[in-house]
Amino acid sequence: xNRRVVITGAGVISPIGIGVDEFWRQCLQAxxxxxxxxxxxxxxxTLRSRLLxxxxxxxxxxFGVSRTERLQxxxxxxxxxxxxxxxxxxxxxxxxxxxxxxRSFTLxxxxxxxxxxxxxxxxxxxxSFLHNHAHQLFQRVRLALKSYADERAPAEGRAALDDALAMxxxxxxxxxxxxxxxxxxxxxxxxGVKFAITGPNVTYGMACxxxxxxxxxxxxxVRDGQVDVALTGGGEYLYDEHGHNFRAFDVxxxxxxxxxxxxxANRPFDQKRSGFLFSHGGAAVLVLEELEHxxxxxxxxxxxxxxxxxxxxxxxxxxLAPGGAQIxxxxxxxxxxxxxxxHEVDYVNAHGTGTQNNxxxxxxxxxxVFSKRPLVNTTKSLxxxxxxxxxxxxxxxxxLSLREGTTHVCKNLETPVRDLNFVRTVGKxxxxxxxxxxxxxxxHNAAVVLRRxx
Amino acid sequence: xxxxxxxxxxKVFCEVLERKEDEIQLDASIRSDLQLDSLKQMTLFIALxxxxxxxxxxxxxxxxxxxxxxxxxxxxxxxxEPSAA
Numbered sequence: 001x002n003r004r005v006v007i008t009g010a011g012v013i014s015p016i017g018i019g020v021d022e023f024w025r026q027c028l029q030a031x032x033x034x035x036x037x038x039x040x041x042x043x044x045x046t047l048r049s050r051l052l053x054x055x056x057x058x059x060x061x062x063f064g065v066s067r068t069e070r071l072q073x074x075x076x077x078x079x080x081x082x083x084x085x086x087x088x089x090x091x092x093x094x095x096x097x098x099x100x101x102x103r104s105f106t107l108x109x110x111x112x113x114x115x116x117x118x119x120x121x122x123x124x125x126x127x128s129f130l131h132n133h134a135h136q137l138f139q140r141v142r143l144a145l146k147s148y149a150d151e152r153a154p155a156e157g158r159a160a161l162d163d164a165l166a167m168x169x170x171x172x173x174x175x176x177x178x179x180x181x182x183x184x185x186x187x188x189x190x191x192g193v194k195f196a197i198t199g200p201n202v203t204y205g206m207a208c209x210x211x212x213x214x215x216x217x218x219x220x221x222v223r224d225g226q227v228d229v230a231l232t233g234g235g236e237y238l239y240d241e242h243g244h245n246f247r248a249f250d251v252x253x254x255x256x257x258x259x260x261x262x263x264x265a266n267r268p269f270d271q272k273r274s275g276f277l278f279s280h281g282g283a284a285v286l287v288l289e290e291l292e293h294x295x296x297x298x299x300x301x302x303x304x305x306x307x308x309x310x311x312x313x314x315x316x317x318x319x320l321a322p323g324g325a326q327i328x329x330x331x332x333x334x335x336x337x338x339x340x341x342x343h344e345v346d347y348v349n350a351h352g353t354g355t356q357n358n359x360x361x362x363x364x365x366x367x368x369v370f371s372k373r374p375l376v377n378t379t380k381s382l383x384x385x386x387x388x389x390x391x392x393x394x395x396x397x398x399x400l401s402l403r404e405g406t407t408h409v410c411k412n413l414e415t416p417v418r419d420l421n422f423v424r425t426v427g428k429x430x431x432x433x434x435x436x437x438x439x440x441x442x443x444h445n446a447a448v449v450l451r452r453x454x
Numbered sequence: 455x456x457x458x459x460x461x462x463x464x465k466v467f468c469e470v471l472e473r474k475e476d477e478i479q480l481d482a483s484i485r486s487d488l489q490l491d492s493l494k495q496m497t498l499f500i501a502l503x504x505x506x507x508x509x510x511x512x513x514x515x516x517x518x519x520x521x522x523x524x525x526x527x528x529x530x531x532x533x534x535e536p537s538a539a
Contacts (some may be wrong), residue, residue, distance in 0.1 A: 066469060067469060067501065067504060068469045068497060068501050069472055071497075071500050071501060071504055072497065072500070103472060172509045172538050173503070175500075176496045176512065177459070177496070177500075178498070280466055
């Protein structure tokens, strides 16, 4: 018999709030942050989209990440560590410092060999790669050019040289630990090191579905008895000094276009949608735990994970397959795994990016499988797209929605692409079963099914 | 000034070594006494760079042995360079 799996803790770092309480409060208030792209990016490329969702400044030491650790980690990893710490504390684990002054912890009441870490990310430590690559490319060229500019360049050419030198700005050093900062597995490894967890430690790189895939695989690992506790989730940090990551999505035509009111540019499932809002990133970590293990500790579950499935489109590296057949098969597989029928699903946290293709196909599939009954929203209408973190953040939203019997609106939705039961106002609902789904560049589809804990 | 620098260097040592300040003697060898391997030495100098907002060429580490050597190096060399901040 399969073991029951519950979520006993969660931690979130997002553009609209740091910490689960603040994040959830802002969700219910339909908070979003939309800002213009940094002016310096315009020096390097002509960008079509002009908007993004920035992360708030955060003090990594408040997450329990020391300066010495921060200096050796990509910001994505720092955020995942922060979310993991919050999730563990909320799950009721006592963090015991390893030794006087130690940066690592041991966890009371936890068999670390029976605990796993399952983290998703789209681009891993790409910020650290790009930051150091600028040093690699520019440092010596810049010195040579500056020497020429200072000693031999004609006066009339000086302004152009100064402009070029400014564009070659780079960090002060090529970091001696950069290889361990940008490797995709840095975040899951850092969680294992930080909390002395010695069970399976796995990284999932399925782009925009990475957080959901990680959560699903962690669920299976606990359900099937491979581990008793899993730290799972996702992290992403998409900022870089030159706007490279933004341009990568912009040049593909996937990002929102500016409009008269930038605050309404991000409008998933609306007929006037124009693309997704690029987010600087975020992180979410959930503690999944075998039910009896949680009961013995006296932990209070937030929700129960009851199903997971994944499929692959085998169609295009960047576009959903028309008709969404593999998405439908994925949803039906997740429901079968959960042992629930479509009419029993009360709430769907959609992938809902705001691109033309995604929203049209996803809405069509939702109606085909569920009819118009379940509430539908997309957390990306608030945060923008946090890529590898999004599925994990949305799993947290789904769990909280079931527990609280309410959920956030689908922001900026005026004329829906399809007549579904989109959340227009925050109200009380009897939400028993929810599904959170993600689709990724490459063709990966994944969904987790959650149930209100009782 | 030098005393303030010494305190700041010792604070960085404490962070990197995960030890208390009274466990770090000024005449201790960073390699043989404090057991700083090459990775820890790089960590130390990156943290010193952050503390003093200066870039320190990592190759200079080779010639420094004791905690006091490093304090003197920060006072006489590192702080003579313009701040990176």
